[in-house]
Amino acid sequence: MPPIFKTDKGMKRYYFFLIILLTFSSLRAQTPEEFSIFLDEINGDSLRETVADLQNFETRFCLREGGNKEVAEYIVQRLENYGVNAEIDSFYVQDGHFWLSGDFSSWFYNVKGTLAPAQSSDSIVIIGAHADAIATDANYNLLPLCPGADDNASGVAVMIEMARIIHQFNLLPKHHIHFMAYDAEEIGLVGAYHDAEARVNNQEKVVVMLNNDMVSYQPDDDWKLTFHWYDNAQDISQKAVEVCETYTDITPVIPVGEDNDLRQNSDSYAYDQNGFKTVFAIENTFSAYYHTENDSVQWNNAEFHEHVARYNFAMLFNYGFANLQTLSLDDYASSAxxxxxxxxxxxxxxxxxxxxxxxxxxxxxxxxxxxxxxxxxxxxxxxxxxxxxxxxxxxxxxxxxxxxxxxxxxxxxxxxxxx
Ligand SMILES: [Zn+2]
The missing domain is CATH 2.60.40.10 (Immunoglobulins)
Incomplete structure (x- = not known):
């Protein structure tokens, strides 16, 4: 079935570009051609390699002996390689409560990468994903091995791919770009709450937080990405749909009613609860290997993953670099x-x-x-x-x-x- 699907989408995109070209034919810069040069560098193999690296830790369960410090060090190194100023934000939680297995007191390790804007700005655009993982048997007993390839090495890989592309073109943002990897999502969004609350205390101006959690599992013939949305950020989820339709071969899905309940189950919720605008992207066909010892890279759909990364790059560019709607040649010249x-x-x-x-x-x-x-x-x-x-x-x-x-x-x- 893929050819029929692809042809449909291809035609749709063709008409879209045609309309844009006709509308702005006198202003060539407003066609998406220049922008495609960036998007075309986004690479499914590069995403897959990052997922494999993270899977090779064997487990990224946050309460294991020593915690996820090594995982955080790996992510810091990757971001630093792409010119992002990255560090581990370690913090201790006393008497926390783990929804699955009771109380804990432990150290956790978020990663925070920052890219400063070309000119001074007090606004921040965040792209984040949780790096920890969990696996259980059918009776919810914890298992020692958790590759967590789709959940959520896939989201971390997208975040790192953004840093790679920005570095490759030496793109200079208008606002601060923060690359976040959260620890302890799986036991209660611990890392994300820690970060979001710190940002409230610092009175930070967050434009948007883009969350990716489980974004690489999808059947070849039915690419869909669900955007769980939040009441005070419907403009962001609308933009996500528009961007997805324009720059990817993925069909966006906006859930209604209780289908949107999953919005509470990932890091973006911590930002929403702290008053920040956010959107949560997740594969529409849910991984068959969720929270099992089989959530490994072999089940990843690298092409779909690549298109999820294209959506993310366009969103990040739109909010952190230059408005996609009014993009001019000067924007490219000044940002590249x-x-x-x-x-x-x-x-x-x-x-x-x-x-x-x-x-x-x-x-x-x-x-x-x-x-x-x-x-x-x-x-x-x-x-x-x-x-x-x-x-x-x-x-x-x-x-x-x-x-x-x-x-x-x-x-x-x-x-x-x-x-
Ligand atoms: Zn997850």
Whole structure:
């Protein structure tokens, strides 16, 4: 059945784009083409690898010996690799109550990653997911192994993928972006309440909290994502539907009546209860391996997962970078810059830049004294991502400056060579 389904969706998207093109044909920037360049880099395999990494902890049950500190360290490392300033927010809960097995006193480990805006702003956009997991037998006895691939390594993977894409394009947000991984969701949304309450105490201005919990299990022929919504944030769930229809092949579902009761069962509820706007995305066909020892990465639908990540990127971009409705070429030019990797480099390096318009590019590399050691001109480069390959084998160890000149834009980036 997939071909029929895909054709339907494809046609729908085609008409949508056509309408947009006709409406804004004089303002080319308002077509979603430039935006697709970002979305197309979102990768199901990358998501799957993160899920596998998290599954490899064997258990992420928050009350186990030593707790989830190692898990938090892994997530901090991943975020740091993408230029996000990340740290563990550890906290102790005395005499807490676990809905399944009574009282506890324990340390917990949230992860908080922050990306500062290009210009000062007091607003914060949060993308969050719980990193802990649980598995029980049919009688609700806890089991030692809990891979928690769908619940909820899948949500954490989406959060990390957002950091990867933002880093890849060196995107500069308008507001603070916070990347959150919560501990102890499974015993009562403990990590999320801890964070949401701290934000109330600090009088933080949270624009939206995007929650993903169980977002990778779905039959191939029926991609649906449910948005559990909250009374004071219906504008957010409406935007979620719109974004899902525009930028993904997933059919959005807004539950009515008691079908929306599940809104209380994930981290977003802690934010809602503390007065913040939020929306909770979850797979519509519920995982067959929920809270079992079989919730492993092999059941993940990487393509569906990728489209869930596309929805998230569009939401994050809309609230944290630039309004998707009024997006202009300038928004891309100002939010996308130049990237050099790896840096420090050994044998070779890649300079990557996003070109909002066709342009000539002149690249010059100088050493510390200003002496030109490498030079290259590219004529009439097309709109999109542009890559410059650098063979560094003949460069001596040291610090260099890459200077890139294009239409109306000069960029200088420091490059370190370390053979
Ligand atoms: Zn969950």
């Amino acid at each position: 810059s130049v990237l050099v990797y790896p840096n420090p480099a050994n044998e070779s390096a890649t300079i990557q830049l996003y070109l909002p318009e066709q342009t000539d590019i002149n690249t010059v590399i100088t050493d510390m004294s200003g002496k030109i050691v490498w030079k290259y001109d590219n004529k009439s480069c097309a709109v999109g991502i542009f890559y410059i390959h650098l063979d560094c084998q003949n460069f001596a160890n040291g610090i260099y400056f890459c200077k890139i000149f294009s239409n109306n834009r000069n960029e200088t980036i420091k490059l370190i060579i370390n053979h």
